[in-house]
Amino acid sequence: MKFAYRFSNLLGTVYKNGNLNFTPDGNSVISPVGNRLTVFDLKNNKSETLPIETKQNISTIALSPNGCLMIAVTDDGEAMLCSLISKTVLGSHHFHCPIHSLRFSPDGKKFAVTRENMVDVFHSPGEKREFNPFTLYKKFHGAYDETTCLDWTSDSSAFCVGSKDMNTRVYGAERFTNLIVFVLGGHKGAIVGSFFLANSLNVITVSEDSKAALWQSDTELSELDLATMAETDLPRKKKHGKMDKKGVDMVKYERSERHKLRSGPDKLTCACFHKSTCLLVTGYSDGSFLLHEMPGFNLIHSLSISEQSIVSVNINQTGDWIGVACSQLGQLLVWEWQSESYIMKQQGHYNNMNCLEYSPDGQNIATGGDDCKVKLWNAASGFCFITFTEHLSGITGVRFSQNGQVVVSCSLDGTVRAFDLNRYRNFRTFTSPRPVQFSCLALDHSGEIVCAGGQDSFEIFVWSMQTGRLLEVLAGHEGPISCLSFSSARAMLASGSWDKTVKIWDVFESKGSKETFHLLTDVLALTFRPDGEELAISTLNGQISFWNPYNAVQTGSVEGRHDLGYSRKDTDKVTAKKLSDSKYFNTLCYTADGKCILAGGQSKNICIYSVTDQILMKKFEISCNLSFDGMEEYLDRRKMTEWGSLALVDDAEGDGVKLSLPGVKKGDMSSRSFKPEVRVACVRFSPTGRSFSAATTEGLLIYSLDHNLVFDPFELELDITPVNIRKTLHNKDFSSALMLSFRLNEQNLIQEVLENIPVKDIDVISQNLPNTYIDKLLNFLATQIESTAHIHFYLLWLQNLLKIHGPKLKQRSQQLMATLRTLQKNVTRKYEDISKICDHNKYNLQFIKVLSQTTQIPGKRKRKLAVKDSDKATSAGSEGEDSEIDDSESDNEKDINMALDGQSESDMETSELYIP
Structure with missing residues (x-):
């Protein structure tokens, strides 16, 4: 492991x-x-x-x-x-x-930062050799309130800064004789965005009251006069528009246009301007955003993505795509305004994520949260491709069927729903005779039996997936059912409850519980080992106990309370060490090989324990974000007052603020700010054994193995070096070179040796390979198929290994289950990708064929050849008749027709038609 x-x-x-x-x-x-x-x-x-x-x-x-x-x-x-x-x-x-x-x-030499009521300009890192990457160039003052936005001119000579004092100021980045600072006023709200037009000093300002103004400058960018060293020390008048002591005209601005972008009470929250296309995008507090063409303020689009406030908008370099983000819903979309289509539309769980589950091949991940949604994510791309919203309350459990085509979820709304992943619909809904809040879910190995535990009725309900009928109600627990798990070896269901017992059921015999395990405290989580020969149970006292499910004998236990770490929330009144007495694991999962167990709970740590040694192997810290509660062991003394922690004191809006009545929008007393508590709701190991996932406060964290940085040799000796391995390969001793490369265990070297073996030697090498190297070769082939371009070559290796050593591999299927699932996942993914390319090429070829038949080719002619009697034996025409032969068909058309008719498979495999 x-x-x-x-x-x-x-x-x-x-x-x-x-x-x-x-x-x-x-x-x-x-x-x-x-x-x-x-x-x-x-x-x-x-x-x-x-x-x-x-x-x-x-x-x-x-x-x-x-x-x-x-x-x-x-x-x-x-x-x-x-x-x-x-x-x-x-x-x-x-x-x-x-x-x-x-x-x-724009020139990359400086960057500006709006801080309080000033602007700091720094030298960009990397422009010159320096010890400190943040080297201050100059500070610019003048605002009477906080600065909110800024923008640079196209040549980086000046920048404008908007502020909450309803003014915009134009500063010269260098010392100019005709520009120091110019103030643009006239707005009645805080400035949200201020932008320069392309290659100009003209400015567009946008305020939060949805008003925009265009300011024309009487000076071009090329007319800015850079001051000399002698002029920088001269005194200067600060009145704009007047002449200084040297008689130079200062830069002046005049407001040429003023527009109300939108009417209504909703505030303008963000704005973005694209200089080359003159597009202005503005976002509002009601979830809508507008697209205007400048400088005429012509409305192009008006769209709404949600009912919550838009926090950020941006435009890409070409001006085709607009990015819009909403923080309250966790929504992010990219809109192509010309074709009026979505490039990307993603939304995460905007509430707590409670559960997750891997598909049997490890390609997809299903998650459920308190936002009543079940989402499916592609593990490779990281995108959500379907969201099910049929539930009316928080999701408490999700499971995949064995074939990976069905997702089943249970909820606190009293329903268990099955979703079809081919048609993306809810095809089955399971309910109980009386309303029950379901807290846990389990599917048997065949996917025919669905079980759910009640949180308020203390019963387990059993349904049939095929008919949707309620088969049995298993009663016997005296507390809420907290967890369920099916054994993969036998038709055995384990249930854990807050009544301090774990019961083993045979759902097919319906004769009550077969075994009952009595524990010291409440049962929070349980899971079977992948082979079904062991049961792990987590209890409220922070222990993980291991049991034999057949004879109800405890085989071991792990004390994991202190491994969760010491942490203290802002509102806790006792120390973190005292609080550790109440720590526990609320989620368990075996690794793919069953040798270790993964555990998480109300903590920032995820622990991996060795089952045989019953010790902690490694601890993963999911986050170091201090914005979460419960991250630190000791509270900050600076936040402590004589009345207690500042976290317990409600923030007031200021002295003399009157408390408003309930229901009033402004100053609503029902709104409270709080820090989310760090926790791990669910952990699951990938069936391929290459990664594991954790549903946390931050989101769905995925941890995977990075083989390129790990040196893990096998039976290494002094003479096993890359030089000797390549020398053995050069001498055409392919079998020895392959085994030596596996002993050194460097991925690039194994790939080099394997791909230099001739195809004709694959069969012989596969037959003479020892069992130890068969497993390693199979694992390497399974992982390499995902990224290799030599698909046919690797499939030949797999075909020979499975054909020759199939019976031996079948006997060790449990040990090789992770490798076989990785192989299944990668082969399926390659099949889907190549089938899409082949379909695309097929339709292109059909289109080209039809096009070539309907288009009149210049110079096309037909000629008649008389068939002589001596050529009758070899002629395609009938005896005594003339054959009409069209010799104008080009070689390309012949190749296309052969490919479409399936007459030349080698041409289809080697032709480079289209690779997206």
Whole structure:
């Protein structure tokens, strides 16, 4: 069992808060998800969460013009300089206050930050060799309230800054003789966006009262006069529009247009402007966004995505795609305004995620949450491809059928629903005779029996999947049913309850419980080992006990309370060490090989225990985000007052604020801000054994093995080196070279040796391979099929291995189950991808054939040849008749016809028709 699992991706949450950013090529969008950053590749339909984690939620991000550097700023003002090439943190800087906006200059030499009522301009990192990547260039003052937004001119010579004091100020980035600062007023609300037009000093300002203004400048960008060294020390008048001591005209602005973008009480919350296409996008508090063409303020589109406020909008480099984000629903979409279609439309669980389950082949993951939704995610791409909204209350359990075509979920609304993944519909609904809140769910190995436990009736209900009828009601527990699990070996159902017992049932005999295990405290979670020969039970006292399900004998136990770690919430009045007495595991899962068990609970840690040794093997920390409650062991003394912690004191809006009546929108006393508590609701191991997932407060975290960074040799000796292995391969001793490469266990070297073996030798090498290397070769082939281009070559290896060693592999199927499921998943995925390409090529060929038949080809002619008597034996024509032969058919048309008629399979395999 390997334990080198690393964080690989974040699913279940696509957006939390902050501003969206498109990459310079315009094909990807970067979204802040809590204290992490997720990159959605819109061209290849994939998502990736960067291995960068901050200590607070990210509120502002900015990308350099070349797309290599990124600055992410947290809620408390800590900035992290990150490299998108190496995906690492290069440096940090603390502003000690919230940052509303951060922008790189178009030339990439500087970046500006709006902080409190001033603007700080820094030199961009990497422009020159320096010890501190955050080198301050200049500070700009003048605003009377917090600065909210900024924008640079096209040549990076000046920038404009909007503020809550309803004014916009234009500053010169350098010392100019005719521009120091100019104030643009006239708005009656806080400035949300201020933008320069392309290659101009003209400014567009947008305020939160949905009013926009266009300001014309009397000076071009090329007319800005850069001050000399001698002129920088001269005194200067600060009245704009008048001449200074040297007689130079200062830059002046005049408002040329003013428009009301939208009428109504809804506030304008965000805005974005695309300079090259002159498009203005504005988002509002009611979930709608508008698209205007500037400078004429012509309305192009008016769309609504939800009923909640839009937090961020952005436009990609080409101006075709618009990114829109809503934080309350966790919604993120990319809209192509010209074709009026969605490029991406994703929404995570906007409430707690309670349960998850892998499909049998490991390709998909089903999740359920308190938002009454069941979502299915593609484990490879990270996108949600279907959402079921039939439930009316929180989801408490999800399960896949054995064939992976059906998802079953139970809910607190008193229903258990089965969803068809081919037609994406709810085809079966299971209910109880009287209303019951279902807390847990289980499916038998065949997928024919559905069981659900009641939270308030203390009974287990058994239905038939085929008929939907209630078969049996299993009674015997004296407390709420907390967990159910079916054995994969026999028709055996285990149920755990708060009455401190675990019962074993035979649902087919219907003769009551066969065995009863009595425990010391309430049962919270249980699970069978993959082979069904062992049962793991988690109880309220923080212990994990292991039992033999056939003779009801306990085989071992693990004390895991202190492994969860010490943590204290802001509202707790006792120490973290005392609180550890109430820690426990509420979710369990065996690894794919059954040697270890995965456990999680009300903590930031996930623990892996060895079942045989009954010790902790590794602990994973799911987050270091201090925005969650229960992350620290000791409370901050600076937040303690004589009345207690500041977390217990409601934040007032200011002195003299009167409490409003209930139901009033402004100053509603029912609204409270709270910190979500860090917890692990569910953990599941992938059937392939390569990864595991955890449903947490942050979202669905996926941890996988990174083989490229792990050196794990097998029976290594001094003379087993890459040089000797390549020498053996050069001498055409392929069998020895293959076994030596597996002993060194370097993936690139194994691939090099395997792909240099001739096809004619595959059969002989497969027959003479020892059992140890058969397992390793099968595992390597299963993982390589996912990414290789030599599909036919690898399938030949698999065919020979399974044909020759099939009986031996069948005897060890339990040990090889993870490898076989990986093989099934990757072969199925390749089959789906190649079938799509073949269908596309087939339709293209048919279209080309029809087109070639209907189009008149220039120079086409027919000629008649008289068939002589001597050629009758070889002629295609009949005796005594003339044959009409069309010799104008080109070679390309012949190839196309042969391919369509199936006469040349080799041509179809080797032709390069279309690869999307």
